[in-house]
Amino acid sequence: MLKRSLLTAALVAGLATPALAHRGHAGLTVIEIDQGSGAVSVTHRFAAHDVEPALPSIAPEAQPSLDDPRAVADLEAHLAARFRMSVDGAAVAVSRTDTVLAGDNIRVVFGGETADRDVQAVTVDLDFFPGVHDDQEQQVNVRVGGVTRTVVFRPGSAAQTVSF
Template identity: 65%
Template sequence: MMRLATALAATFLVLASPAAAHRGNSGLTVVEIDPATGVVAVTHRFYAHDVEPALTVLAPNEQPSLDDPEALAALQAHLGERFRIDVDGVTVALHLTGETLAGDNVRIDFAGERAAGPVSEVRVDQDFFSDVHDDMEMQVNVRVGDVTRTVLFRPGTQAQVMRFDR
């Protein structure tokens, strides 16, 4: 009887784990700064099932689907407005460079430039979907050369600074 109870409990945990694996809303931003050229590349990655509910707020008169070009444009504008990066005290102006929509995966790319040279400090601020998901969590990885720093953003998180002095 004990073995049956243990087997049932193990089966329940195995079946429940996929459902529990993605209870919150999350995304990943990767920033790559090339000190030699000054190029700044920013990639935002999300699950479509986290983004599409936000489209009802971002584009209320459009279909809440990434298949709707107006809704996609509203998403791109939201990301462009709500992500800010300063490198050594200078704001980097970013522009949209493309998107990849594949199944449940959403990738939106931006790029900008700064003066070439060493990077000492990067300040990042973002607040995606704050009026939709109160549990949104964004991991932001900033890579300068071969060094990567990671910060997490949740609703209400202030701008965060990463240092790259060696």
């Protein structure tokens, strides 16, 4: 009887584990600024299972799946429209250079350029997938000259500045 109870408890725990494994919704943005060339790279990474629930609101004319090229294009447009950055007070325009969909991983890369080679401060403002996940967190790592600074955005967060 004890053996059966332990086996039952182990099976129940095994079934509950996947549900407990992913409680939050998060993404990662990495901004890299090459002070020598002024090149700016912005890479946004997400899990597909966090993005697909947002597709009905950001891509209403597309299928709510990343298998639909229109949904992917609308996702790219959403990221472009809802991300802003400046270097030492001067806005930096970025445009999409690459999108990689690999299983549950999504990577959308943007590129731009800054004339500022002596970066002192980078300000970032973003608000991805508003109204979809109230626990959405977007970690942003900003790298300049081998130094990385990190900020975290949640729904309704204001722009944040990191200093170098």
